[in-house]
Amino acid sequence: MDxxxxxxxxxLIISGSASVAWKMKTPxxxxxxxxxxxxxxxxxxxxxLDYSDKITVKWAKSQAESPFFECSVRNDTLEGxxxxxxxxxxxxxxxxxxxxxxxxxxxQLNDGGxxxxxxxxxxxxxxxxxxxxxxxxxxxILSLSVVNSTCGHSxxxxxxxxxxxxxxxxxxxxWLSASKRLLENQGHxxxxxxxxxxxxIPYLQQGEEVVTCRAENSEDHAERSFPDSNTLTMFVIVVSxxxxxxxxxxxxxxxxICLRNHRQRRLSDPPADGAELQPVYSEISCESSLFIxxxxxxx
Ligand SMILES: *[C@@H]1O[C@H](CO)[C@@H](O)[C@H](O)[C@H]1NC(C)=O
Ligand SMILES: *[C@@H]1O[C@H](CO)[C@@H](O)[C@H](O)[C@H]1NC(C)=O
Ligand SMILES: *[C@@H]1O[C@H](CO)[C@@H](O)[C@H](O)[C@H]1NC(C)=O
Numbered sequence: 001m002d003x004x005x006x007x008x009x010x011x012l013i014i015s016g017s018a019s020v021a022w023k024m025k026t027p028x029x030x031x032x033x034x035x036x037x038x039x040x041x042x043x044x045x046x047x048x049l050d051y052s053d054k055i056t057v058k059w060a061k062s063q064a065e066s067p068f069f070e071c072s073v074r075n076d077t078l079e080g081x082x083x084x085x086x087x088x089x090x091x092x093x094x095x096x097x098x099x100x101x102x103x104x105x106x107x108q109l110n111d112g113g114x115x116x117x118x119x120x121x122x123x124x125x126x127x128x129x130x131x132x133x134x135x136x137x138x139x140x141i142l143s144l145s146v147v148n149s150t151c152g153h154s155x156x157x158x159x160x161x162x163x164x165x166x167x168x169x170x171x172x173x174x175w176l177s178a179s180k181r182l183l184e185n186q187g188h189x190x191x192x193x194x195x196x197x198x199x200x201i202p203y204l205q206q207g208e209e210v211v212t213c214r215a216e217n218s219e220d221h222a223e224r225s226f227p228d229s230n231t232l233t234m235f236v237i238v239v240s241x242x243x244x245x246x247x248x249x250x251x252x253x254x255x256x257i258c259l260r261n262h263r264q265r266r267l268s269d270p271p272a273d274g275a276e277l278q279p280v281y282s283e284i285s286c287e288s289s290l291f292i293x294x295x296x297x298x299x
Contacts, residue, residue, distance in 0.1 A: 022047035026117055026129040033219070034137040034168070038107045039092050042100040042117035044127060051121065052076050055095045057084070058118040059102050063130075067118065069102065071095070095119075107135050109168055109195050138220035139171035142196065144213050144228070146203045152190050157202035160187075161226055163213035166196040171215035171222075173199035178210040 024044050032038035040059075052075050058067035071084035073095045084091040088106070093099025100117055112135040118128040142164040151160040165171045170191065175183040187201030199213065212225045 022125065022127065024117065024119065024127045024129045026131050029132040029134060031134045031136060032104075032107045034108060034135055035106055038104045038111075038133060038135075040102045040104070040115055040117065040131045040133060042102070042129065042131065043093075044098045044100060044119050046098060046121075053122040056120040057091065057095050057100045058116075058120070059089065060116040060118065061113060063116055063128075104133075107133070109135050109137055111135055112168070135168060136219050137166070137168040137195070139165055139167040139215035139217050139222040141165050141213060141215055141222050141224045144224045144226050146226075151188075151200035152198065159203040160200040161203040161211060161213075163199045163215070163224070164192060164196060165199070165213075165215040165222070166193070167215065167217045167219065168195050169217045169219075170195055170197050171217040173197065174214050174216070175199070175201050176212040176214055176223075178212075180212070183211065 022045070024042065026040075026042045030038060030040055054072050054074055056070065056072045059069040060067040069089045071082070071091060073082045073084065075096050078094075078096050082091070082094060082096070084095070088104060090103045090105075091099075092101040092103040100119055102115070102117070104111060112133050115131045115133055116128055117131065118126065120126045144161070144163045146159055146161050148159055150158075151162055163173055163175075165173055173189055175186055177183055183201065185201055187199060189197055189199035192198045201211070210225050210227065212223050214221060214223045
């Protein structure tokens, strides 16, 4: 009985020391900015240096879920490439050297969350650990417009200026006057999505005052004004273009009159050694019908 217990204890100690030697290392948390590539570091320290069988690496988004990334490499040679990359995800390092890190290209907000790094060796030897990926995003103003609705609020105002912003952490919105001072009425705001927020202030039509929506979070800030200065610029460009189009025929007429006067003056001059007149009208290419007329007048 005692011998059996001792034997059991011995096995427990042996397996215990083996599992201590065979260990995995991961950081608790990895932070990346949206659009960047992120590396989730994960490495294993093998208990046997002569392991030459299959190493299976798996990455999953939750403990229960089936892995979204899986790759097996035989540890018979440390040379040569391994074939462990998919489009968005690939291994960063070589599993044969205990490197199981995952490279995620162009991380987006919904890539954030808990990841599980798993490794399996032949003989049902498994290890796993988790890593938190935090994706940061500077504020981005999705829209700034006037709407005829309640803006998620039962209030007397019927027209609201709504600024929808997105970012991680979810940005805070402040409203500024044309002179960049805080407006007295900062309205209200509510979350419109996991990373977005809608901020509303009553929109009073009187006055053409420019109001600015400013979104801030720990990453950066963003601003947009209403009415939009870009819209104003576009308006100026369009008006200038129309004015030019209207003025162009006037300029052409003036040019033609000038040319005709010039030609008449040259015709009245005695031509030098009987040389023909140079056709000056060939320099201009628009309004061909008018040139045909001037040519007809000449002969
Ligand atoms: C992640 O691993 C790479 C090499 O695999 C190393 O250069 C880098 O410093 C590691 N980063 C962290 C945060 O441990
Ligand atoms: C793969 O084999 C090499 C020796 O060839 C060894 O150093 C390495 O630790 C092994 N890798 C794993 C994950 O066991
Ligand atoms: C906006 O809403 C008000 C009442 O809330 C209504 O009287 C008005 O006709 C609406 N205007 C438009 C353009 O829908």
